[in-house]
Amino acid sequence: MAIASAQLIAELSALTRQHKAAVELLRDRKEEELAWRASVQSWNILECLEHLNLYGRFYLPEIEKRIQATKTRPDEQFTPGFIGNYFANSMLPKGKLNRMQTFKNMNPIYKDLDMRVLDTFLHQQDHMLELLQRAAGVSLNRVKTGISITGWVRLKLGDTFRVVVYHNERHMQQVKRIWGEMAAMTAFATG
Secondary structure: OOEEHHHHHHHHHHHHHHHHHHHHHHOOOOHHHHOOOOOOOOOOHHHHHHHHHHHHHHHHHHHHHHHHHOOOOOOOEEOOOHHHHHHHHHHOOOOOOOOOOOOHHHOOOOOOOOOHHHHHHHHHHHHHHHHHHHHOOOOOOOOEEEOOOOOOOEEEHHHHHHHHHHHHHHHHHHHHHHHHHHHHHHHHHHO
16 A cells, blocks of 8 residues: 555644644633543543643654654655554554553553643644655655564554554544533533
């Protein structure tokens, strides 16, 4: 499944801008609303975003370091790697959100979080957009990055971008679902 490198970068940039716009809208909400949780074991909106921030703290510097270190030229086409394609596709939200186990160090449940989580997320999305723009000048196939779960696996830069942005999309869908549940509960309680 080869895709034009420019098209991949454009698609991932568009998704990133959508994620940023959605979180911009949340800045006008009360912190109590963003901290609402449906059950004791479920994440709230702040926790969903902090989870993404935790991954961003690993991947954004890793991507930047690899882009800075390469002297490769851009490829016309990007061809996903086997493992990278598997990881990227597993991150995409399905019709019914498939639950995945979160690594303990990436699980923000019951952490003391506040509205700064949104600011961090927005800053990271700006950084991601900058990195995607810079990636247009390097090989998405030949540049490799480490991954957060093991030092043994390296992914093509294009796959790493896909994994991170699709993971963001997965949790932005979760944020929308939580917001809908909270709105329904509020309407039920006041109705």
